[in-house]
Amino acid sequence: MRLLLRRCFAVAAVLLILAIAVVALITWRWQTRPLLAELPIPYADSGDSGDANGEQVTVTWLGISTLLFDDGETQILTDATFSRPKLHDLLLFQPLESDYATINRALDEFHIDRLAAIIPLHSHFDHVMDAGHVANRTDAMVLGSGSTSNVARGSRVPVDQYQTLKTGEPRFFGDFTVTLLESRHVPQLPNGNPIFSGVITKPLVQPAPVSAWHSDFTYTVLIEHPTGKAIVQGSAGFVADQLNGVTADAVFLSIAGLATQGKAYAEEYWREIVLTTGARRVYPIHFDDFTFPLGEVALFPAIVDDIVVTAGWINEFAAAPDEKIEVGLPVFGKPLRPFSSLPPQEVR
Incomplete structure (x- = not known):
């Protein structure tokens, strides 16, 4: 013995x-990682301060897939993720908890004081972790899957402040119309599923390990305003033909994980999300390492995701002879005007 x-x-x-x-x-x-300066994509032009038709919508990228839409009256926030867990806590499945000081700083620094809606693009930790805490500080409505609702419940968000939506079901906030369309997460496992797939079946109370945040539905979000239409694609997956009949002026396009799928997959993704909708402007998002502090933008290590290779593909797709598509990298915390002075749309 x-x-x-x-x-x-x-x-x-x-x-x-x-x-x-x-x-x-x-x-x-x-x-060991490439520098931002090595990306073959230029930084996005912030756009004109206002067009003759009263263009006032700004979009501010705040890391990963967190985007603040603002028309001067109403604000819409995708994901609302500001906390940045440590790498070793993720690798060792240590309990994670939202960083309340960072959340408070972000809300103050970026003047998030007219927030009407929070839209997590799926329910992995890097998209939904802070949603409930931001809702409690702003009275914003949390929209998404049943798993997202359970994250809100775990953060003690009032029951009238979160909603589980069906795909294609619009919601209206000021002059904004928000519609969630079912999509797919970029494949991460041999069977094509993401890691930590499935649903969150009960209120998710923090602290909790990274594995507690199951992806559930992944969404393409259509955000419409009288001055233009934008699509936010929070993961580099797609449902074939899902966006047929949907039009957009600008696309905020997740590129995380594309390098692992290969160029042919990336081109099909570009066709389904960008070309199908007729978008004339593309802003890559979800290219940054979420273990760095908020505001410190760094690329993923090449061994994890070769963003430089992906950026080269994106440039090639956008420069096709029959396309006139602008591609620009958003600058953290700097407002963009995605509907300002758009290039002419090609007849397809």
């Missing part, structure tokens, strides 16, 4: 050492 116990302890010790070594190796390799 003693010999068996010794062997068990020895095996456990070896496994522990191997686990520590793997975490250490990943942490070390995580520091």
Whole structure:
């Protein structure tokens, strides 16, 4: 019996050492990454301050897929994720908790004081983690899947302040119309599913490990305003022909994970989200490492996701002879005017 116990302890010790070594190796390799300056995509022009028709809608990228839409009266926020967990906490499945100080700072610094709606694009931690806490500080409505509603419940958001929507069901906030359309997460596993797929079946109370945030539905969000239409694509997946008949002036396009899928997949994704909708302006999003502090924008390590390669593909697709599509990288915290001085739309 003693010999068996010794062997068990020895095996456990070896496994522990191997686990520590793997975490250490990943942490070390995580520091090797390309610079933003290496991306072959220019920074986006902020646009004119206002067109003759009264163009006033601004969109401010706040990291990952968090976008603040503002027309001067009403604000809409996708994801509302400001917390940035540490890499080792993610790798070791340590309990995660929203960073309330960072949330408060972001709401104040970016003047998020007229917020009507929060729209998590799916229910992984990097898209929904802070949604309930932002709702409690702003009285905004949280819209999304049943899992998103359970995240809101876990944050004690009042029951009249969150809604589970059906795909294609619009909601109206001031001059904005918001419609969630079912999409897909970029494939991450051999079977084509994302990691931590499935649903959140009960109120998600923090702290909780990264595995507690199941993706549930992934959405394409159509945000319409009298001055223009925008699509927000929070994950680089798609449902074939889902956007037939949907039009947009600008697309905020997630590019995380595209490099792992290959150029042919990326081109099909571009066709389904950008070309199908007739968008004339594209802003890549979800290219930044979410383990860095809020506002410190860095690319993912190339071993995880080669964003430089992906950016080259995007440039190539946009420069096709029969297209006139502008591509610009958003600058963290700098408002853009996506509907200002749009290039002419090609007849298809």
